[in-house]
Amino acid sequence: MLSQSVEYALRAVVFLARAGEPRTTAQVAEATQVPAPYLSKVLQGLARAGIVRSQRGVGGGMTLVPKPDKLTILDVVNAVDPLQRIESCPLGLREHGVKLCALHRRLDNAMKSVEDAFRNSTLADVLADPNPSVPLGSLADSAE
């Protein structure tokens, strides 16, 4: 349902948020268990979207740009692989314009519920979540 790239991007962003300091692609890759060369591409996308900032050279790496309470899961998803609502009837008939048929209105409502859920989850929410099993959390300091 969600692409691999989105999954990787979210893991990376959570990791970078916990770090608070620049981390190299290699460090992020190891901590989040993602193939480093591919993660590199995903992070480039996040950089283009302004979600992370990249710094080359010694001591460089990737840093999260927005404050965690200002960055939502939806922001990350849309930066990597925008989730598309059903705007108009997928059939050729554009006479129906804005209004959707019974079927596609239901499908779009499901999309909307996902969108809303993602918009209402900030990175800060995720970080603050008290959960006994915290895979990404336990890895946060692995690069220290």
Add this chain to the structure above:
Amino acid sequence: MLSQSVEYALRAVVFLARAGEPRTTAQVAEATQVPAPYLSKVLQGLARAGIVRSQRGVGGGMTLVPKPDKLTILDVVNAVDPLQRIESCPLGLREHGVKLCALHRRLDNAMKSVEDAFRNSTLADVLADPNPSVPLGSLADSAE
């Protein structure tokens, strides 16, 4: 988010439900604006799942098997392209077993909301929906 195949399958099922009688793949394809050879494959999948019954030879075609009020959108989706919940942590760490981390619990909740919405929409609901713009509805009798 949802695959083309799912979209095609749902259009076909709605059309067949309205028809109530066998319709050939060609008829379904034209009414739902789907490439016929590909729709053929999708319908084969629905047949294997028991959602439609196929009859060869003259006067044959595809017929919807379940009563529309017993068939949900979720049934169709799962027959074609099962939407997968996040069961366990996608990271290598299976020590966490059932419990999901804060991030993946949120992602899975979004999946669950979609699943629930689809499970609560029967074909009968879709058919009965009074909507001024009814693309698929207006096509229901095009094969008569």
Add this chain to the structure above:
DNA sequence: CTCAAACAGGACACCGTAGTCCAATTTAGC
């Protein structure tokens, strides 16, 4: 029995996503 209608199934082409690899470029520190 024969023929035409209709589905079944396999082979193939196309394209986007996932993933790898390597050369080029920027940059901090000695």
Add this chain to the structure above:
DNA sequence: GCTAAATTGGACTACGGTGTCCTGTTTGAG
């Protein structure tokens, strides 16, 4: 200014989803 660290970008492969085509098989009707 040289070197090592680090990102950037392009080229490449692999694979699955989408879509086409063609042959075979079933089946009803004359």
